[in-house]
Amino acid sequence: MPRSIAIIGGGIIGTCTAYYLSKHPKIADSTIRIFEGTSIAAGASGKAGGFLAADWHERRTASLGVLSFKLHEDLANEHGGVNKWGYRKVTTLNVEVNPVRRNKHVPDAEWLSSVSHSSKIGDTKTTGQVTPAAFTQTIAKAAEEKGVEITIATVTELRDGADGMKEVIAVANDGEKISFQATDVVFAAGPWTGRLAKQLLGDKAGVAANIVPSNCSTSVVLRPAEAAGMVSPHALFTSITMNNGMTGAPEVYPRADGTVYICGGASTTEPLPEKASDVKHTPALADKLREMAAFISPSHLGHGATTMEVAQACFRPNSDVTGAPIIGKLQPGIWIASGHQVWGIHNGPATGKVMAELILDGKATSAEISQLEP
Known part of the structure; x- marks a missing residue:
């Protein structure tokens, strides 16, 4: 029927x-x-x-x-997802960064040259992105x-x-x-x-x-300068302690188009608006994410090495x-x-x-x- x-x-x-x-x-x-x-x-x-x-x-x-x-x-x-929506398999890492001990580098990831610890938690057989x-x-x-x-x-x-x-x-x-x-x-x-x-x-x-x-979550999309070099396809789940004592657990997703998406630990409790177009990000939280990204990779994600293409927010069900x-x-x-x-x-x-x-x-x-x- x-x-x-x-x-x-x-x-x-x-x-x-x-x-x-x-x-x-x-x-x-x-x-x-x-x-x-x-x-x-x-x-x-x-x-x-x-x-x-x-x-x-x-x-x-x-x-x-x-x-x-x-x-x-x-x-x-x-449907040509590699070109149309940036589909690819990625290696996924747990990364710790603190200011006392930044003497490790991640193999095949020049942008992660001064971390405290890293371990693989997913490979190209089990993790990917769009x-x-x-x-x-x-x-x-x-x-x-x-x-x-x-x-x-x-x-x-x-x-x-x-x-x-x-x-x-x-x-x-x-x-x-x-x-x-x-x-x-x-x-x-x-x-x-x-x-x-x-x-x-x-x-x-x-x-x-x-x-x-859910709470309203702010995220940012950064574009590293070409001079900084390539950001390898490593998705990061992090735990960081910054120089000022601020802690966080941002997630960092380099994308196939050369941008880097950052989210995590940046949410507020405002009510859900009537329409998605009415959802607004919190500028202070976008700045916080950018600071965390710069701390994780000063060479590739630092303020002088990136432009912020997008600051945005969303709710999840x-x-x-x-x-x-x-x-x-x-x-x-x-x-x-x-x-x-x-x-x-x-x-x-x-x-x-x-x-x-x-x-x-x-x-x-x-x-x-x-x-x-x-």
């Missing part, structure tokens, strides 16, 4: 769900429409670090994590080419219709009201999922109401009850895929694939997700 599927949210989860639905053999004569209030990848899906790890996942998400690592590679091979905005936008475009419709409008109402149909009411930025008749509605709105579920479903929101936003993603059927015709915390970019493809299986086949077969279902 043809389906009419509305996906609320144009981040990595919503776009990957649309993409894998569009490729499913049972999707013929069906309609898939993404409703996104701002733009594709406007939230964390455009501002995250993009780190991938095959085997860093807890028991409930382990199968999903393994599948998604493979799907990231498959998607990169199929640039999230480019990845999400490219997958959305690929889905559009398969017939998926993308509507920039905010869903404001969900009405019960005849024969189990749902009427999705959305309002575009210019005030135009849009109506869409759906057999299925997928809540994949990241940190806005809980708020929207309560607004649209009321007391039938169930566990979807328990998706809450957390499940405050299960502490894990919630993926599956809330009630007949109503679905959820949210709560991925820091692993949304990594687990986006696998989540999209199993959601397509759940909706069209009635069960997930590509990964074991029974402990993630509502």
Whole structure:
């Protein structure tokens, strides 16, 4: 039977769900429409670090994590991800830096020439990266080419219709009201999922109401000067004590385009705004991250060696009850895929694939997700 599927949210989860639905053999004569209030990848899906790890996942998400690592590679091979979204495998290190003992250097990483300690915690068989905005936008475009419709409008109402149909009411930025008749509605709105579920479903929101936003996390993207030399593909999880006694644990992700992304330990507790476009970074936290980066690698990430291309912030979706993603059927015709915390970019493809299986086949077969279902 043809389906009419509305996906609320144009981040990595919503776009990957649309993409894998569009490729499913049972999707013929069906309609898939993404409703996104701002733009594709406007939230964390455009501002995250993009780190991938095959085997860093807890028991409930382990199968999903393994599948998604493979799907990231498959998607990169199929759609030119190396060039289009900076897909690559990386070596991942734990690095300690303190001012008392900076007498170690990391092999094959000139930019890490004066650290206190380093150890390998992931290699090119198990860790990798993407640039999230480019990845999400490219997958959305690929889905559009398969017939998926993308509507920039905010869903404001969900009405019960005849024969189990749902009427999705959305309002575009210019005030135009849009109506869409759906057999299925997928809540994949990241940190806005809980708020929207309560607004649209009321007391039938169930566990979807328990998706809450994280703190607002600031991150920066630096571009080292060409004269400083290449920053090798080593992802860093650090522990540092600076000269002034300030401590931190920033994460450092050099990217294939020559930039370096830094995040970690730079969050605030302001409330989630209505739209992703209203999320603002905290300048003092951006400066703090830049200071930490300069301390880790004075030669390549110091103030005189870099320009700050981007300072930004985002919220992530957390499940405050299960502490894990919630993926599956809330009630007949109503679905959820949210709560991925820091692993949304990594687990986006696998989540999209199993959601397509759940909706069209009635069960997930590509990964074991029974402990993630509502």
